[in-house]
Amino acid sequence: MKKLLGITLGIMTALGGFVDLGQIVFTTQAGALFAYGLLWTIVLGSVAIIVYMEMCGRVAVVAKEPVFAVVRSRLGFRLGLVTLIASNLLNLITCAAELGGIAIILHLLTGWPEKALLAGGAFALAALLLLLQFEWIERTFGLSGLLMIVFAVSAVALHPDWRGFAQGLLPKASSAGRPALYWYFAVGIFSAMLMEYEVHFYSSGAIEEDWTPRDLGENFMVASLGSILGSLLTAGLLVLGAIIFLPRHIFPDLLSTAIFAGAFPFAQKALLLSLLGTLACIAGAAVETALSGAYNLCQFFNFEWGKSRRAREVPIYTLSWLVMLALALLIAFTGLRPLQLVNVSIIFGMVIMPLTYYPILRVAADRNVMGKHVNSRFDTVIGTVFLVLITLAAAAAIPLMVVTHFGKP
Amino acid sequence: MLRLLATVAIAILLCGCSRQKIVSPDDLRSDLTAAISLASETETFINYVGQQRATSNFTEGHLAYLAQTARQSAKELHSSTPVGSIAQQFSATQKAIDALAYQLATMRYQLARSPSAADSTRNLGGIRQTLQQIKASL
Numbered sequence: 436m437k438k439l440l441g442i443t444l445g446i447m448t449a450l451g452g453f454v455d456l457g458q459i460v461f462t463t464q465a466g467a468l469f470a471y472g473l474l475w476t477i478v479l480g481s482v483a484i485i486v487y488m489e490m491c492g493r494v495a496v497v498a499k500e501p502v503f504a505v506v507r508s509r510l511g512f513r514l515g516l517v518t519l520i521a522s523n524l525l526n527l528i529t530c531a532a533e534l535g536g537i538a539i540i541l542h543l544l545t546g547w548p549e550k551a552l553l554a555g556g557a558f559a560l561a562a563l564l565l566l567l568q569f570e571w572i573e574r575t576f577g578l579s580g581l582l583m584i585v586f587a588v589s590a591v592a593l594h595p596d597w598r599g600f601a602q603g604l605l606p607k608a609s610s611a612g613r614p615a616l617y618w619y620f621a622v623g624i625f626s627a628m629l630m631e632y633e634v635h636f637y638s639s640g641a642i643e644e645d646w647t648p649r650d651l652g653e654n655f656m657v658a659s660l661g662s663i664l665g666s667l668l669t670a671g672l673l674v675l676g677a678i679i680f681l682p683r684h685i686f687p688d689l690l691s692t693a694i695f696a697g698a699f700p701f702a703q704k705a706l707l708l709s710l711l712g713t714l715a716c717i718a719g720a721a722v723e724t725a726l727s728g729a730y731n732l733c734q735f736f737n738f739e740w741g742k743s744r745r746a747r748e749v750p751i752y753t754l755s756w757l758v759m760l761a762l763a764l765l766i767a768f769t770g771l772r773p774l775q776l777v778n779v780s781i782i783f784g785m786v787i788m789p790l791t792y793y794p795i796l797r798v799a800a801d802r803n804v805m806g807k808h809v810n811s812r813f814d815t816v817i818g819t820v821f822l823v824l825i826t827l828a829a830a831a832a833i834p835l836m837v838v839t840h841f842g843k844p
Numbered sequence: 845m846l847r848l849l850a851t852v853a854i855a856i857l858l859c860g861c862s863r864q865k866i867v868s869p870d871d872l873r874s875d876l877t878a879a880i881s882l883a884s885e886t887e888t889f890i891n892y893v894g895q896q897r898a899t900s901n902f903t904e905g906h907l908a909y910l911a912q913t914a915r916q917s918a919k920e921l922h923s924s925t926p927v928g929s930i931a932q933q934f935s936a937t938q939k940a941i942d943a944l945a946y947q948l949a950t951m952r953y954q955l956a957r958s959p960s961a962a963d964s965t966r967n968l969g970g971i972r973q974t975l976q977q978i979k980a981s982l
Binding site for chain 1 (some may be wrong): 878885
């Protein structure tokens, strides 16, 4: 039972990372524009995140070094500091967007004023984080996020074209007529699946849960199962976009549109499940980004940290995530649309991604640090291939954003 | 030096704010695509609501977001000027998007209380067809 519950770290990490506000709308839009044509990016992103999540977990367990300690030691203080600032700015923007998303869902559920729900939602999250220990945080958000399965069920219930689905799993160089838009969405989906805060949260979680080298088998299982589940749900969103929106010439640009798609073939109860599942995933993403901000800061400057410790034992860590939530709330209150914020974070997240993944690959392949748990040749080759892909996508992200005006069809 | 930089920055900002956006044929095509999408989505959603499958809070909330999007599009279009060659289509688009924004604003409250009012889709269908015709003429 304990092992089963241990999987919730992977589930929460993957759901909060894969199925957050940005990915929900982004993937539905990709389906509405290119049908099944971008499914391959979900497969690619899933394999990449499994490879790197496993590596991060292994490094955290064996070297007792979470991601940002690795970043500092391998990139040096200056470049490490740049990475820290950029990563935490992205965490902040993403957290603000997720808080905005939480307010939208609560408004759709209750009809109460959105601004009041924004503040209420942020305070409720802060209270939950203060009250709950790490393992209960991951269980709460990981298990409640499973309600998102309603999206996959809806996608199957609408009878997808399985042949087109299978063809979509194979990479294509372009789509007729709109190559820039196609690659913008390809890079965006890939980036959203590899958001830095996932590996920051996952590696810190492995240390929070006192994993030892004996748990390394479980590490691979947790990383794989969580990511496979997240990718199935992401594929479900893309299928819904292809079946519901593409034939009707709809470009879904609202969170509520994607939620409505999740319950499209069913009645009110499915709509409620769709709302609650999305709420759990988005709240999970808000928690991940706020905590990741605090983990990054403390790990980089070597302050005491840990959600499984009492707040007064780790004052800087506790203050850091509280400040992250407070600043995110302030940004959300400015009235910026959550989807605008998250679009920015997805594309800029891609730009700094190599700086997060490169140090992880280096440490995981270093026999002096990892001993017998060093990367196999296969791990290093596949990790390097993905690092090259990440770097190419990082180089293309901003030009694609400019050319397509943030993916406007 | 700082004061000079601040003055220049404010001047650039004010120029940027005060200048009307020039709409090219590609811009107008993109605006039309978004408006057609909005009209089509509203039709689809109203049919869904008509089958009693949405909660009243969701119906009212989602229609409010759709209405807000339409209002925003209409506002942006009114603060823009077209390049000469598309003046006629631009004006027709303005009218159609205004009609869409008005339709969405009025049906929002009505539909949340009376989900069977699926008749509203007839007007929306007309607006969508008009938008499609304008797009085809570009």
